[in-house]
Amino acid sequence: MWRPGDAWLGGGTALFGEPRPHVSRLLDLPSAGWPSLTVRDDGVEVAATCTIAELAARLKRHRIVGQCCHSFLASFKIWNVATVGGNLCAALPAGPMISLGSALDGVCTLIGPAGDERRVPVAEFVTGDGRTVLRDGELLRSVLLPAASLRSRTSYRRGSLHQHGRSAALLIGRAEPGGGLTLTVTAATRRPWVFRFGAPPSAGDVEAAVATIPPDAYTDDIHGRPAWRMHLTRLFAEQIRTEIGA
């Protein structure tokens, strides 16, 4: 049934946010009636159609969820309509659901036009500015946020040109049970970069890891110069290391 000119419609805030003359038919996902959040033994399954407002309200006890929701450039009124899946599929560097999902080792479930399912880590779902692994006609069904990640201690840092502006660098650190650290760099880069340290890293370890991000991987747009984003990435990475290690 999928045909050229079709588009999956989530909340609509991205799809309706600019002219899309190539779209001739909208396929409405919310009318599928997926439950927004399903608590499972291994984590929380967040439907692609779960609105930001529902996510923020129902996972309020996890501080990192609220921090990421507040990282939207868009206001709480957009939260009432915009969906978690829509933010992932838009694949903007500053997409805070990408930051959240990547930092928590979230896993996407994708469904192809023939009903075939596959699973992709959030950090690999976004491949570049506005680019994802989605194939023609494939849809994002849900994101599983693992229970262990949700229980972890996190550290969050965000830089923007403006107080509540679009993120120019958004870094999240997550304490691993064995004393290690998972550090996720988003917004500053065109796609998420995840660094894993099995043991508490030294300042040099973190610096060396972040230095592996090539200069051209940094986002170069109106929301911040690459050199500044690179600086913020290093600065925040070290602050996170210190905070998680404390």
Next chain:
Amino acid sequence: MSVEINGTSHERAPRPGQCLRTYLREEGCFGVKKGCDAGDCGACTVHVDGEPVHSCVYPAFRAQGRRVTTVEGLARGDELHPVQRAFLDAQGFQCGFCTAGLIMTTAALTEEQHDDLPRALKGNLCRCTGYRAIADAVAGVDNLATPGPGCAVGAALGAPAGPQVVTGTARYTFDLDVPGVLHLKVLRSPHAHARIVAVDTSAAFQVDGVEAILTHKDAPDRLFSTAQHENVAEDPADTRVLDEVVRFVGQRVAAVVATSEAAAEEACRRLRVEYEILPAVLDPALALAGGAPLVHGDKLDRNVIGELHASMGDVAGGFAAADEVYEATFRTARVQHAALETHGAVGWLDDDGRLVIRSSTQTPFLTRRAVASLYDLPLDRVRVIAGRVGGGFGGKQEMLVEDLVALAVMRTGRPVKWEYTRSEQFYGSTTRHPFTVTMKAGATRDGTLTALTLDVLVDAGAYGNHSASVMFHGCHESVAVYRCANMRTDAHAVYTNTVPAGAFRGYGLGQVTFAVESVLDEVARRIGMDPVTFRELNVVRDGDDLTAPGDHVEDLGIASYGLDQCLARLRAAAALPDDAPDGWLVGEGMAIAMIAAGPPGGHFADATVRRLPGGRFELSVGTAEFGNGSTTVHAQIAADELGVTPDKIVIRQSDTDVVKHDTGAFASTGVVVAGKAVLRAARALRTEGGEVAHGHFDGTPRSVAFNAQWFRVAVDPDTGELRILRSVHSADAGTVMNPLQLRGQIEGGVAQALGATLAEHVDLDETGAVTTTTFRQYHLPTFADTPRTEVHFAATVDSIGPLGAKSMSESPYNPVAPALANALRDAIGVRMTEIPFTTDRIWLAMQ
């Protein structure tokens, strides 16, 4: 399934792909505004099942089976909703175009959100107020006075249209139902410079609903300027309604008129245009150099629109006598006016066959003249009306749509509407003129300014609308405010193949003042003198002539002087301490500005006062109301003169049928020119009696107004983040006609200037195309970004302005950028010379 709107069931199903905003407006809810259609500005906020949403990005079909509440449905009968009452009592608006969205948002805030307004209101942009008035409204502050008869002038009277603004019933340009209206859309040039070889319209005509397609072959072979001035010759006639040559990416190529916007857009996409690409020049310095491609090579043999080369005294001698000389080059960005209501007009033929155009314009009378002249129509066969206008800032002192709407109406014989999209505002209207200014100044250690020179390059863009005048104005009051015997100015305004620049608040002064006040700050620093004292020693004083290199302006003088009071305020401000975050770099800076109260070369206004039954009076004025507040002041002036309360004054305005002439609401003339005509009309009725009386003012002679701005800032050395710890503005506006409105104008001007100083820039790519085409790419100041500004008024009475008043609408903008630059210099030790100072640029400057 129906949509319930404000308690009434609406059965009409939305069209596929339609957003809720346009559906609601089609159902008659004109209070739901279009500010961006991208979910960024919040002007379209409504409640769906009680939850606030941006209706422009809400799929309309999803509202079926739900309850929608718009601003029109908020009040209970005649009783305003408490939030509507609060916005009225606080006067939490100027143009009011964003107000319905702000009211709907505020009405939905939780207590927790009330405590964090910077975050809660980040989805609501206001371009006029600077947000203090909105904060007052949300907090329930009552700012209104209710003056008795004869006491209106000087009182905090609310805007007459306030009740309409807060209920969503104020009628802006497109807030009316025009049966049978056709929609116009244009195809815009993808090339910076090209000749149109052929336009194939056959595929476009296949689209259902297309009624007409207009190309350069349909346009009159006549040149005009989009700029509107009393004196037509002030601007070069270089523009056609549709031209055979396009000179910037975004210029109109062809227009389609169709029964729906969608059909018109689809037909535009199907137009096949063959272009002959011509060499283009995007950089003004290159445009000035020999051998540059000529932007208007069919008319001119160079790219220069205007130039000024003049000096006074002995400049070389002045520099030789100086103990310290400082020179630097300053650059300002393209900036968009970003009035929340976009450009647009709707035109029709009335029962008498007369062409009527309802437009979002600051100049209905001049636009009527321009349309009549283009199409050889007698003036009385054209009527131009402005409803309430949703913000202007100079951008609507321009005929950008009415010419084409008129052509389409005359061609089809049917009503035609053309409403810009937000993106078209960025690439298809005008911008602030980008300036490059090299400024040099010298002083002796005793604080005497010995010489100064300006080398100014103004980028006009592809058309010369306003550019020469902006250049001359920019180079005048910016230096005429100083007594300096030795001055030289060399200035050029040049064409480039870029989006045209036009009139914008301050009209060139802000850009040159940025350079002048930055350099003088540096000179004061070098001679070891505090900047306020240095200004006090060198500024003009009461009784001085105003001189600057160039022709002497005979009708401009100091008819009241409050600059000394303004400077004293800044000294007092600097004496108080502020807290800053640990480890941050702290600095303070100031700057001043002077502005002529009205433009040179004539600015005319007529007013009529007529007795009505019941002790009321009808006041007719030409001036448009776009949040400038002049309508309020006109009511105050007339009320006091006639000895009644302002509610007895019924105002008709901004319609070419209501008075003989009005040059327009620009150049800060709403109070000093139109207000003076109002005063004369009211006085004539009082002293001469009768049923009706007229008043006229020709805008000359003119006084000057003064402004001074001071900031203390803190900068995080780790990130470049800048915080404004305190902002103080002191203004000499003569008699304060309405302290609440005047404060609002100043706060709004400071906020808009802070946008240009810290955030806003319209960018072009290497082809000359604008890349910043939405509000999420072009960051307007939000509630969170805008500090409170303390506002102080000098106590002066002007001998020219009505009841002693002077202008105060453009000028608060002008000292802001240099005051901030000077504070930043003080904090980080680096002189930054290019605005905006975004956080990343500040950090880079510190490296």
